[in-house]
Amino acid sequence: MDLKGKRITVAGLGRSGFAAAGFLKDMGCDVWVTDSSSGGEIDERAAALKERGVNVELGGHSKRFISSSDMLVVSPGVGDESAPIRMAKEAAIPIIGEIELGYLFCKAPIIAITGTNGKSTTTSLIGHILKEAGKNVSVSGNIGIPFTGEVASYKDDTVAVLEISSFQLEYTRSFRPKISLILNITDDHIDRHGSMEEYSDKKKKIFENQGEGDTAVLNYDDAGVRPLADECNCDVLYFSRMTKVKGAYVDGMHIYYDAGEAPEKVMHIKDIGLAGEHNTENVLAAVIAARCFGVAPDTIRKAVSGFKGLAHRCEYVDTVNGIDFVDDSKGTNVDATVRAIGSYAKPIVLIAGGRDKDSDFTAADGIVCKKVVHVVLIGEAKDRIAESISPSVKKSKADSLRGAVRMAFESAAKGDMVLLSPMCSSFDMFRDYKDRGDQFKALVKELKDGGKE
Incomplete structure (x- = not known):
């Protein structure tokens, strides 16, 4: 997509909005940024963008920042009822999210991880395993590193590992990961989405564009996730702590991987350096992603055993x-x-x-x-x-x-x-x-x- 010379408005000046605005400026766009808040980091980001010739308004949203735009890019924190989205819809201006913007210019295969819990740990673990296997990996997304801040640096051999929230999926359009993972879906963000059904629908957008040659990875033990296989138009692999499935599972004290040919013993449960059954699930999901990218079981075992988890997670x-x-x-x-x-x-x-x-x-x-x-x-x-x-x-x-x-x-x-x-x-x-x-x-x-x- 050629956006050079297009007038693009970015709504929200958090990390994602700031990265998106800089990325669009680098692409030669006429960039406008609007944020209802001000002060602290917001002011600092606004000043940095203004120095680059970006138009910025803080403390509210004016119609002139939206009405003449060719496209509105929304940050994850900008809700569907916000003034920028409402004004863009009234003016029939296309709306996309920061993840969709990055995807339009991404030449790397994507492993995308969503779920209510475990996203950051699983995303980091997959990135760690792939790095230990010698692959060129970029980890970004909801984990705190904006996708649009990384995508321009991707090389031909890069593998993009993205943590994706329901907020980020809300305004995806063509986003199509090579591998999508849904770890679990439980009660969360009802204040934003209105109902569990709406929340689940946003999560499902992670696989809606997948097709032949792609893989969706689903939690077989989660009653809200397992049936989603019927809605996938791609290969499906499961992970389970309790049942032998096509994918990754626990049998006795070992983790196995079976894509439909012959089971492979990957590791002993004691090799997992993270506490809790939920982290066993995270490891199972990561095993599938790593095996789909050709990482050997012994490399996975060594990488998992050396992974100590993330700050503020147990x-x-x-x-x-x-x-x-x-x-x-x-x-x-x-x-x-x-x-x-x-x-x-x-x-x-x-x-x-x-x-x-x-x-x-x-x-x-x-x-x-x-x-x-x-x-x-x-x-x-x-x-x-x-x-x-x-x-x-x-x-x-x-x-x-x-x-x-x-x-x-x-x-x-x-x-x-x-x-x-x-x-x-x-x-x-x-x-x-x-x-x-x-x-x-x-x-x-x-x-x-x-x-x-």
């Missing part, structure tokens, strides 16, 4: 007075927290709460009753979560993360674990989940330095 922080502290700040929905709690045998003091996404917190009640001795709640959702958890579970409320950490520490016994796994987004009290997790770690360090009073 990350061990420290032990203070015999109490373990674990940072799962990326646990921004109920299912993520359920999976995190299920990964540990120790009694748990859970710190949860934040900005509600219209989640069903009662879905956590069963495992909380079994494994959590005390729930310390923070943020806007603390009252709703308290009402959703059985009265038999001790609950407390704190006005700050500092107060919650101190409260959890004082109530925990030697041998217990304090787990930060909020079930909510962070935006009521923090910049993002990383900021929340980093503050948690700093508070644990303070406890370590000061001891239990």
Whole structure:
């Protein structure tokens, strides 16, 4: 596609919008950027773009920034009801997302990963395995590295590994990965999409353009994912912890890969350096992607055994007075927290709460009753979560993360674990989940330095 000389408006000046605007400017476009917010990093990005001759408006959206455009490129955080999208639809201006923009100029085969939970870990793991196999890999997308910031540097032998969120899939049109993976679909982002059905429909867009020669990888154990095979127009491989399937599965204490010829023993479960059954699922999915790109089983085993996971995902922080502290700040929905709690045998003091996404917190009640001795709640959702958890579970409320950490520490016994796994987004009290997790770690360090009073 030749966009040189075209007037393109980018809505949103977060990481993705900033990268898209720079990419379009490099392509010779007349670039306009609009964002309803201002201050901090937004102002810095705006200044950098203005120096390059990009037109930028902050603090609102004016019609003149939209109405004469040849195309609107929307950042993932820009919802369907936003003013730029509404104005573009009224003017019959084509709308695409940042992922679609990158795809239009991508010459590399794409492995695209989506799902409610496990996306970042699986994306990073696939990238790690392929790198260990000597392949030229670029990892980007929802993981924090915009696709449009990377795509221009791709070489003929590059393999693009993309983490893709439902927000990013919303405005894809022709996006067609070589391999798509749907890890799971559970309750999340209902505040944005309106219903589970709409949320699932956005996830399914990852394979809607796939065809002959492509592969969709689906979680056989997820009741909302397995039936999607009927909607795929490409080859389908499954992964399963419980059933022998065409794809990757667990049998006894080993992981096998079987694409329909003969089963290959890939690795022992103990070779996985990540805790929890959910991480076994992530490894199974990664095994399929790696084998589809010709990576030998022994190389996969060595790469997986050396992979230690990502920050803020069930990350061990420290032990203070015999109490373990674990940072799962990326646990921004109920299912993520359920999976995190299920990964540990120790009694748990859970710190949860934040900005509600219209989640069903009662879905956590069963495992909380079994494994959590005390729930310390923070943020806007603390009252709703308290009402959703059985009265038999001790609950407390704190006005700050500092107060919650101190409260959890004082109530925990030697041998217990304090787990930060909020079930909510962070935006009521923090910049993002990383900021929340980093503050948690700093508070644990303070406890370590000061001891239990």
